[in-house]
Amino acid sequence: MEQKRVEKVLELKHITKKFGNFVANDDVSLTVRRGEIHALLGENGAGKSTLMNVVFGMYQPEEGSISVYENETKIENPNHAIHLGIGMVHQHFKLIENFTVTENIIIGMEPKDGIRLNMKAAVKEVQNISEKYGLKVDPNSKIEDLPVGMQQKVEILKCLYRGANLLIFDEPTAVLTPDEIGELLQVMQKLVAEGKSIILITHKLNEIMKVADKCTIIRKGKYIATVDIKDSNKEELAEMMIGKNISREIDKEAYNPKQNVLEIKNLTMLSSSKKKVLNNINLTVAAGEIVGIAGVDGNGQMELAEAIIKMRDFEEGDILINGVSQKDKSTREIYESGVSYVPADRHKHGLVLENDIAENLILIEYYKEKYNQGIKLNKALMYEEARAAMKNYDVRAENEYTIVRGMSGGNQQKVILSREISRDPELLIIVQPTRGLDIGAIDFIHRQVVRLRDKGVAVLLISFELEEILTLSDRIDIIFDGQIVGQTKPTETNDRELGLMMAGKGSGDE
Amino acid sequence: MTANIISGSLIFAAALLFGGLGGMLSERAGVINLGIEGFMISGAFFSAVGAYYAESAGLGGLSPFIGLLTAFICTAIFSGMHALATLKYKADHVISGVVINLLAANVTFFLVKLLFDGAAETPRLTNMFSKISIPFLSDVPIIGKALFRSYPTTYIAFAAVLLIGFVFFKTSLGLRLRGVGENPGSIDTAGINVMKIKFWAVMMSGSIASLGGATIVLTTNGNFSFNTIAGQGYIAIAAVILGRWNPYGVLSGALLFGFAQAIKDQIQILDFASSIPTEVFYMLPYLVTLLALIFTGRKTRAPKALGIHYDASVR
Numbered sequence: 001m002e003q004k005r006v007e008k009v010l011e012l013k014h015i016t017k018k019f020g021n022f023v024a025n026d027d028v029s030l031t032v033r034r035g036e037i038h039a040l041l042g043e044n045g046a047g048k049s050t051l052m053n054v055v056f057g058m059y060q061p062e063e064g065s066i067s068v069y070e071n072e073t074k075i076e077n078p079n080h081a082i083h084l085g086i087g088m089v090h091q092h093f094k095l096i097e098n099f100t101v102t103e104n105i106i107i108g109m110e111p112k113d114g115i116r117l118n119m120k121a122a123v124k125e126v127q128n129i130s131e132k133y134g135l136k137v138d139p140n141s142k143i144e145d146l147p148v149g150m151q152q153k154v155e156i157l158k159c160l161y162r163g164a165n166l167l168i169f170d171e172p173t174a175v176l177t178p179d180e181i182g183e184l185l186q187v188m189q190k191l192v193a194e195g196k197s198i199i200l201i202t203h204k205l206n207e208i209m210k211v212a213d214k215c216t217i218i219r220k221g222k223y224i225a226t227v228d229i230k231d232s233n234k235e236e237l238a239e240m241m242i243g244k245n246i247s248r249e250i251d252k253e254a255y256n257p258k259q260n261v262l263e264i265k266n267l268t269m270l271s272s273s274k275k276k277v278l279n280n281i282n283l284t285v286a287a288g289e290i291v292g293i294a295g296v297d298g299n300g301q302m303e304l305a306e307a308i309i310k311m312r313d314f315e316e317g318d319i320l321i322n323g324v325s326q327k328d329k330s331t332r333e334i335y336e337s338g339v340s341y342v343p344a345d346r347h348k349h350g351l352v353l354e355n356d357i358a359e360n361l362i363l364i365e366y367y368k369e370k371y372n373q374g375i376k377l378n379k380a381l382m383y384e385e386a387r388a389a390m391k392n393y394d395v396r397a398e399n400e401y402t403i404v405r406g407m408s409g410g411n412q413q414k415v416i417l418s419r420e421i422s423r424d425p426e427l428l429i430i431v432q433p434t435r436g437l438d439i440g441a442i443d444f445i446h447r448q449v450v451r452l453r454d455k456g457v458a459v460l461l462i463s464f465e466l467e468e469i470l471t472l473s474d475r476i477d478i479i480f481d482g483q484i485v486g487q488t489k490p491t492e493t494n495d496r497e498l499g500l501m502m503a504g505k506g507s508g509d510e
Numbered sequence: 511m512t513a514n515i516i517s518g519s520l521i522f523a524a525a526l527l528f529g530g531l532g533g534m535l536s537e538r539a540g541v542i543n544l545g546i547e548g549f550m551i552s553g554a555f556f557s558a559v560g561a562y563y564a565e566s567a568g569l570g571g572l573s574p575f576i577g578l579l580t581a582f583i584c585t586a587i588f589s590g591m592h593a594l595a596t597l598k599y600k601a602d603h604v605i606s607g608v609v610i611n612l613l614a615a616n617v618t619f620f621l622v623k624l625l626f627d628g629a630a631e632t633p634r635l636t637n638m639f640s641k642i643s644i645p646f647l648s649d650v651p652i653i654g655k656a657l658f659r660s661y662p663t664t665y666i667a668f669a670a671v672l673l674i675g676f677v678f679f680k681t682s683l684g685l686r687l688r689g690v691g692e693n694p695g696s697i698d699t700a701g702i703n704v705m706k707i708k709f710w711a712v713m714m715s716g717s718i719a720s721l722g723g724a725t726i727v728l729t730t731n732g733n734f735s736f737n738t739i740a741g742q743g744y745i746a747i748a749a750v751i752l753g754r755w756n757p758y759g760v761l762s763g764a765l766l767f768g769f770a771q772a773i774k775d776q777i778q779i780l781d782f783a784s785s786i787p788t789e790v791f792y793m794l795p796y797l798v799t800l801l802a803l804i805f806t807g808r809k810t811r812a813p814k815a816l817g818i819h820y821d822a823s824v825r
Contacts, residue, residue, distance in 0.1 A: 079701045094696040096689050097814065107689055108700030110682035117682050158700075 007034040008070055009166050009197045010055065010086075015064035017050055024050040025061070028223040030216050032166065037188060037198045039212035039229075041205075041241055043296075043466070047221040048201050052168050055199075056088050057081040087159025091170045093151050097144040101137050101154050102126050105161050129160050134190045148273065149180030156187065167191065168199045173207060174298050177275065185211045203241065203296055205234045205503040219243050238499035242466055250446055253454045255474050257286035260323075261427045261458035262308070267317035269303050269482075277303045278314065279482040285427065290449065290459040292473030294466060296502050300482035301462045302344060305431050308460075309334055309341050321427060335364060340425035342416055344432040344462075346409070350416045353405040357397060358386035360404050361419050393418035394444060410441030417448055428452055431462040446472060466498060480504045515772050516656035521729065523768025524660075524667040525550075525722040529746025530753065530760040531667075531674055532719030538678075538755055539711035540691040540815045544607030545592050546719045547743025548614030552588050553581040553720025554727045555618040558632040558734035559625065561727075565637050573637045574728045578663075581724040582717045588614070589716020593709050600819045611743070619736050631735035639663060639729050663725040668761075670718065675757040687711060691813030694820040704820055722746065741796070748799045754810055763802075770798040 010032040017025040025047045032038045042048045053059045055066065057075035065072050068084045075081050081088075095104050102122050111121040126139040135153045143151060152172065159167055169188070173181045188198055188211055200212060208215055209229065217224040217240040224240050262285040269278040278300045285291045295301055306312040308319055310331045319326045326334055335341075343349035351360050362371055362382055371378050386400035395414045397407055404412055413433065420428065430449060434442040449472060453459050463469050469476055470490045478486040478501040486501045529546050536543035560580025564573035592610055595601040622632055639661045648658040678684040687707055689697045694704045722742070727734050745767050752766070753759025774791045777783050783791070 078699060082701065094693065094699050096692045096696050098692060098811075099685075099689065103685060103689075104696070107685055107697065108702050110685065112682060116680050117685060 008032070008067065009034055009036075010199075011067040011070070012051070012055070013065045013067070015051065015054060015061045015066070017047075017054055017059055017061045023221050025054070025218075026221045026223070027064075028216075028218055028221075029064075030226070032197050032199060034197055035192045035195055036214060037192055037200055037212045039200045039202060039208040039215040040218070041203060041208060041215050041237060042218040043203060043241060043464075046218050046241075048218065049170065050221075051218070052088070052170065052199070052201060055081070055168065056086065082162055082164070085163055085165040086168065087162060087164025087166070088168045089152065089155045089159060089170065089172060091172070091174060093155050095143045095151060095154060098142060100140050100142055101146075101157075102139040104143060104154055105139075105158050109162060126157065126161070129157055133160065133187065133194060135187060147180075148175050148275075149177065149183065152176070152180075152184065153187070156191075164196070166197045166199065168201070170201050172200070173202070173204060181207070203503060205237055205500065208237065209234060217241055234500060234503075235496055238503065239496050242495045242499045250450055250471055252450055255289065257289040257474070258456065260284045260286050261321060262460060263320040263323075264304075264308070265318045265320070267304075267307060267314055267319065269300075269307060269312065269314040277482050278307065281317070281482075281484055283477060283484065285458040285460050287426070287458050288453060288456045289474040290453050290461055290472050292469035292476045293460070293462045293479050294469045294476050294498060294502055295464070295479035297464050299479050301431070301464075301479060303482075304479070305341070305343070305429055305460075305462055308429055309339060335423075338424075338426035340420035340423050340428045342413075342420055342428070342430040342433055344435070346412050346416055351404050351412060354403060356401045356403055357390065357395065357415055358382045358400045360415055361386050361389055361422075364419065365423065389415075389418045389422065393421075393448075410437045410444075413437060413441065413445060417445060421448065421452065425452075425457060427458045427460070429460045429462070432464065433461070434463075434465070434468060442468075466495060466502070470495070470498070478502055511776060513652055513656040515769070515776050516653070517660065518772030518775060519765060519769040520657070520660055520664050521768070522771040523764040524664040524729075525725040525742060526746045526749055526764040526767055527667040527671065527761060528553075528722030528725060529719045529743055530749040530764050531670055531757060532715040532717070532722070533747050533750045534753070534755055534757065534760050535674070535687075535718065536712050536715035537750060537816055538691045538813055539687055539708045540694060540813060540818065540820070541593070541596050541708055541712050541715075542603035542607060542817045543592065543712065543715055544604055544747065545589070545610030545614075545716070545743075546607075546746050547739060547741065548607075548610035548612075549585050549589055549716040549719035550723035550726075550739045550743045550746070551611075551614040551618055552585045552716070553723030554731075554734050554738045555614075555621065555632075555723070556584040556720070557581040557724030558635070558727045559621075561635050561637070562633055565635060571637055573635070574639045577635075577728055578721065578724050581720040585720030586713050586717040589713050589719075592716065593712035596712070596819075597705055597708055603817050615736065618734070622734065632733045634733045635728070638732055661725070661729045663721070663729055666721070667725070671757050671761045678757060688813075691815055694815055698820075708820075719743070719746070745795065745799055748803055751810055751812075752802050752806055755813060766802060767795055767799060770795040 008031055012028065012030040015025050015028045016023065028051055040048050050059065054061050055075065057077045057080050066075060067073065073084065075084065105126050106122045111118040111125065123139045130137055135157055137150055137153050143154065156167065172184060176184060185207065192198060202208060212229050214226060215229055215237060216226040217237065219241065264281055264283040267278055267281040268276060271277045281304065293301055303312060307314045310326065310329060321337055321339065347353060352363065365371065371382060383400050389395065390397065390400060393414045395411050395418065397411060404415065433445050449459060461469065461472055473490055476488050476490060477484050478498065480502065481504065529550050532549065533543050533546045557577035557580060561573045561577030564576035569576060592606055595606040596603050622629060626632060641659050641661055644658040648654045678688065686697060686702055690704055690707050698704050723739055726738055731738055749760050749763030749767055752763035774794045778788060778791055
């Protein structure tokens, strides 16, 4: 029996996974034992998902080995992983909405009675498993009628029905309500008590402290450490997750905020499933300051940005620009009142990829008189302006007729930035401005943002990169679960404190 | 006259039923099939040709069955084109379907000319399906004749509803097929070959629809010409939508539209109808279709992944 308890369910040794020149996982090792909840902690883009995709057979590592039950194995594909007893509870559920719970669980491994599907046996089996692990669901309900927490239970049951011994939970609490989170953590404890093992991918420290036995931390693809939770604390974990040495050097003029340009009052927004994605947000941004919104992806940042420019409606509260309510304004009216917006997803919301640079530069103001001659576009002016913009913003492309799709991310972002800055905004909303860019482009964009602030523009910076927030911001608001959970200044805080607040310490503590 | 209308409804409904069941099969697997018209044209053509050559070979009463089989097999190959275009080469489902229709209309017209010395239509068949009475049941007054004295194809069509209903809702194959049209990603992660299911569904879709075309040739028309099908494939698709992609729903849709066609023929005989141009009556089935769709449109819910190309790497 003693032997059983130390059984290694999964052992990753020195895994390295590269995509071209980018090293997503750099020499990462991890061992999961029977009956253990092993947390995998890291920031966005730290390489957690890549590592788990390696385990689930979706990627093949360049170096290193994987052992399942102490046998070295090459995991070919997800089916092979399932066969080896590895189950993945995906963040975005893979369920068929108008099928019943039972149908979703058994599909692909249906119990049969001659040529007929044996639904009775299926329901019974589902009931057995759900009772054994305390996953109460009605096997005959349709998925579309179930709340998200229940749907997640179905995903877990699906893995168990297929005989999974190791369950990988990918950010499982991101979509859940606090009550559902509590219930899920209990289920996880029950699962390991029954001899299953769990890998919990997360960046929420509270959850790790509550249920995990061990925690492996990775940062920028690199293995940092594996710690015993009982010998550790949140502060230590946060420090390891974020790293100590964050440089924040950029020349800025003295902080001298003027009148408030943006005022958000008691803003509340509900998702389609009636969950509060924004919960009573109060926020101001003054002329001449950069306010950074720090937080982990999916805590309401996108909704906040889209509420300001009216791409989404909100339920309660108000948004004022220069003291004027924007409630009944259209997106164009808001833009015309001096708002510029650099969206997080440049491909989806920032550019028309099949159009050329000049066409993308007039995407917002194409209707204005100066770009039109009768019913024709003023092409001469368009392309002349584009040439100037490319020069001023260091956009590197063959010429102004270059199609945007083929350009590098940094140059695409510069096109967007030049368009938004040239509109001479009073308020700039800039979301994830440097995602996926190289150091040179990041530096250029940071300098442009600071230049605007020095000129007296109000800047709202939303970013998941702590370093970026600390480098640029004059003030920082921390968002967690749709709420502003703290306010601070870069000069008054440190990475550790910020990391803790971003992970919900303070609001998540019961 | 009531008996005539009921009996006529069933006969017209049979052709629409085959078309509708075929369309439903493909669409439940996530592939839009506007090519039903083309597959019905193909079925009509191949059944006429198959039955004609069987007749010439002296097979007599067996020849309509040969026609049916010819239609089924040849159209499977034809609908394989739609499957290849939409599944392997990721063509737009709607465009592929429309091309199937245009291709079917023109190629069959050309083949008729080629095979029958430049004739515009195939030779008239002497051996067609004849009505058979079901013993005892057909002796019931009024409804007996109306319901239980019909062509073999009518019975086959109704049996097909039950068979497909069974496969759909009572077997694991049906569960997987319905799953593929809703969320192929979920089926894929359960270790089932999504493309294989889709491919077979589209092949069978064409074959089953072809029986609708064959029914028209082998029961009422007696030969094939360019306007044998005349839009019935589109009405069959309307029956799929009206029937909410459910085999029993498709049955009621087909019966409604079959009824509209039968009544068109019967009304014309009445006195008051003589003052109304016959074209108005010919519009009737299409008007009924349009009205039915308007009144049920809001409640319909198509398979969720209908018309979306499945790419396993985009999870």
